[in-house]
Amino acid sequence: MLSCTGKPEQVTPVSPFNIKKYLGKWYEIARFPHSFEEGLSHVTATYSVRKDGGIDVLNKGFNDDAQKWEEAKGEAYFVEDENTGYLKVSFFGPFYASYIIVALDQADYQYALVTGPDKEYLWVLSRTPELDEKIVDKLLKKAQSLGYDLGKIIYVDQSAMPSAMQDKPNA
Numbered sequence: 186m187l188s189c190t191g192k193p194e195q196v197t198p199v200s201p202f203n204i205k206k207y208l209g210k211w212y213e214i215a216r217f218p219h220s221f222e223e224g225l226s227h228v229t230a231t232y233s234v235r236k237d238g239g240i241d242v243l244n245k246g247f248n249d250d251a252q253k254w255e256e257a258k259g260e261a262y263f264v265e266d267e268n269t270g271y272l273k274v275s276f277f278g279p280f281y282a283s284y285i286i287v288a289l290d291q292a293d294y295q296y297a298l299v300t301g302p303d304k305e306y307l308w309v310l311s312r313t314p315e316l317d318e319k320i321v322d323k324l325l326k327k328a329q330s331l332g333y334d335l336g337k338i339i340y341v342d343q344s345a346m347p348s349a350m351q352d353k354p355n356a
Contacts, residue, residue, distance in 0.1 A: 189282050189302040195331045196300060198271035199289045204240065206294040207270075207286075208232045213246075213341045214296075214316045215309040215325070221257070221276075224250050226342035230310065235260060242274055247346065288327050298324040304333050314343035 192198070213228035222228060225246030233241045242259040259276035261284055263269070270286030288298035296316055299308045309316070309324050329335050 189280075191283060191302050192271070192285060193300060193302070193304045193331070196285060196287055198265075198269050199286045199291070200269045201291075202268055202270040202286065202289070203294075204267060207297075208234065208240075209312075211297070211310040211312060212314045212316075212343055213308055214311050214321060214343070215307075215338050215340050217305060217307045217337045218339055219306070222246060224248055225255065227346060228341050232261075238262075240272070242276075244276075287331070288324055296320055296324065298328060300328075300333075304331075307333055307338070 210229055210231045213230065216222065216228075226249055228244065228246035231243045231245070233243075235241050240261040242261055243256060244259070245254060245256040247253075248255050257276050259274050261272045261274040262281075264271045264273050264283070270289065272284040273281040274284040275281045283300075283302040285300050286297050287300055290296045295312045297310045299310060300306050307328055309321055325335055325338065
């Protein structure tokens with residue numbers, strides 16, 4: 186298994202962490218741009234338990250140019266212990282990359298700030314398609330304090346879609 190499961194400088198995963206509370210659907214509110222998400226709106230990530238104790242990951246987004254849903258299936262496993270928000274995720278065979286939860290609404294698990302193995306990856310996630318601007322600002326200020334370049338941040342379109350396109354992958 187090949188992996189890039191390091192942590193960016195100054196980044197500490199959240200702890201305590203409860204994977205059972207983290208499972209389910211998350212909406213991508215903001216992110217750094219990457220080729221694997223280019224042109225996608227209405228991006229979500231859904232996490233569920235695997236039979237082997239890992240986590241199934243289903244990322245889904247609407248390709249605005251092609252007018253169709255795209256999805257990527259992956260798997261994730263804890264890097265340290267199950268009480269720490271530090272996982273490794275793979276969408277491409279034996280290649281794993283860090284999935285580090287940097288900030289989390291510890292009370293209700295309604296929003297999160299996530300990074301990858303370096304400071305080229307950053308996501309703001311929410312349980313709802315919209316997240317209060319004050320919370321987004323708080324999360325982005327935390328990222329900035331850790332050395333992330335917020336000039337790269339893009340906001341994901343999560344506005345209402347025509348009902349004909351809702352939840353129909355590859356339609």
